[in-house]
Amino acid sequence: MKKCPFIQIYLYNVGVIEVNVRIVKDYPEISETAAQHVYDCIQQKEKITIGLATGDTPLGLYRELLRLHHEHPLNVSKLTTFNLDEYVGEAAESSCSYRYYMNQQLFLPLGIPLAQTHVPDGMAADIEAECEQYEAQMKAVGGIDLQVLGVGRNGHIGFNEPGTSFDSHTHKVELSSSTREANAKHFGSLERVPQHAITMGIASILHAKEILLLASGERKAQAMFQLLEGEVTNEWPVTVLRRHANVTVLMDEEAASLLSDKALDNIKVTHR
Numbered sequence: 001m002k003k004c005p006f007i008q009i010y011l012y013n014v015g016v017i018e019v020n021v022r023i024v025k026d027y028p029e030i031s032e033t034a035a036q037h038v039y040d041c042i043q044q045k046e047k048i049t050i051g052l053a054t055g056d057t058p059l060g061l062y063r064e065l066l067r068l069h070h071e072h073p074l075n076v077s078k079l080t081t082f083n084l085d086e087y088v089g090e091a092a093e094s095s096c097s098y099r100y101y102m103n104q105q106l107f108l109p110l111g112i113p114l115a116q117t118h119v120p121d122g123m124a125a126d127i128e129a130e131c132e133q134y135e136a137q138m139k140a141v142g143g144i145d146l147q148v149l150g151v152g153r154n155g156h157i158g159f160n161e162p163g164t165s166f167d168s169h170t171h172k173v174e175l176s177s178s179t180r181e182a183n184a185k186h187f188g189s190l191e192r193v194p195q196h197a198i199t200m201g202i203a204s205i206l207h208a209k210e211i212l213l214l215a216s217g218e219r220k221a222q223a224m225f226q227l228l229e230g231e232v233t234n235e236w237p238v239t240v241l242r243r244h245a246n247v248t249v250l251m252d253e254e255a256a257s258l259l260s261d262k263a264l265d266n267i268k269v270t271h272r
């Protein structure tokens with residue numbers, strides 16, 4: 001991987017916390033950097049479990065990862081994946097489901113056997129049992145090595161909306177109206193967006209050994225400000241990442257646009 005500035009922010013008013021932050025120019029650079037990191041992690045390990053996200057943000061990562069894979073094929077037999085979330089009531093065949101998204105955007109072109117991929121089953125007759133089983137499956141493979149995350153405008157991670165307990169595990173959630181509105185474009189209308197989803201909980205996410213959060217665009221600037229300069233609070237679920245020992249936040253200049261001079265003064269630039 002080419003050497004890139006690796007920036008650490010120390011916010012002294014909340015004790016010394018270390019969040020690795022990389023501010024790159026724009027979305028294509030986020031995608032390339034993230035894909036290279038994921039590719040390298042897969043290459044380096046004998047066996048790896050990766051947590052994956054949906055939404056618009058990781059699309060570039062998946063595209064770039066496939067490009068790298070086509071240049072120098074990955075051994076996908078050592079890869080297991082777990083997705084963060086799924087809509088309740090959307091079948092795998094529905095073009096609005098996250099299973100469908102993952103199959104199209106990554107799994108089928110990558111050639112990974114689908115049995116090695118996991119997405120919560122939004123059609124399960126017993127959603128609670130499905131949530132428990134999903135947690136058990138993650139545990140059975142030894143947990144997630146690298147979790148890729150996006151972030152909602154309101155700071156949600158996975159589908160953990162503001163107010164979600166930091167102790168939560170995989171569970172059923174009611175989606176906030178802002179999240180449903182943000183995702184309405186994929187369903188054709190707001191009415192068609194499911195009211196509920198299954199999501200890994202915040203404790204499930206924090207259990208990952210490493211977390212890579214991607215944030216692009218001005219829409220994410222407030223969440224980035226809260227993450228790096230606000231209080232750790234479940235009103236902004238993303239802020240919980242400050243409690244994790246190995247988080248990298250990869251954002252573009254627009255997503256970094258609300259960071260204060262004080263925070264930027266505390267940035268130390270090092271190199272990988």
Ligand SMILES: O=P(O)(O)OC[C@H]1O[C@](O)(CO)[C@@H](O)[C@@H]1O
Binds near residue numbers: 085149150152157158
């Ligand atoms: O990447 P986007 O489309 O901005 O979405 C951000 C977040 O919102 C979700 O799509 C859920 O609304 C998450 O899966 C994602 O991390």
